[in-house]
């Protein structure tokens with residue numbers, strides 16, 4: 001086993017007197033005390049009391065430890081090159097790192113509730129704001145008659161579908177009073193707001209328990225209501241958004257430019 005894990009102090013010497021970088025078989029390289037004494041890079045990532053190079057968690061933590069101790073924050077290229085002296089390897093690691101970082105940032109951005117989103121560029125002058133704020137979505141189905149993607153029956157689709165990952169924050173399109181927060185047949189879990197003058201808005205297929213408002217509560221325009229989901233009858237995660245006028249569902253696209 002290379003001495004990097006347990007420490008170069010344990011490295012063996014070959015017949016010509018050169019250090020081989022290998023640790024003698026009599027040394028327990030998973031022992032935290034041995035690693036500490038040898039100034040090695042092995043880390044007990046999973047907290048089982050051992051730093052085992054064959055344990056994936058321990059291996060990842062140890063690689064991170066190695067890189068950070070070799071100046072990762074100051075010069076990532078140099079730190080990785082120190083770990084493996086191949087510029088092709090360095091390039092591959094940096095490429096993968098950037099892909100993971102980007103994916104992670106996108107996932108975090110989608111999943112972290114923004115309690116005070118900037119609606120300045122999502123309002124279209126209609127007096128409404130987009131129920132998904134600035135989050136990315138795909139306009140997957142308009143209001144109107146359609147063959148239902150799951151049941152196969154032709155019926156009125158009473159709202160618009162905005163496809164977005166489970167956990168995307170959604171917001172009140174206008175101020176009003178919460179009149180429903182919970183299950184509705186077919187909609188899974190849903191929140192309904194009464195905006196007065198016979199107008200309501202409905203947010204359907206939201207995450208089970210994924211709402212932060214309660215019936216009777218007054219909400220402001222743009223107020224965070226909860227997280228989208230995939231509950232009820234759906235063909236994939238999305239927010240189903242409806243506007244009701246005197247009890248009849250009308251086309252939300254008449255009120256807000258979704259696409």
Ligand SMILES: [Zn+2]
Pocket residue numbers: 141157159160161239240241
């Ligand atoms: Zn729908």
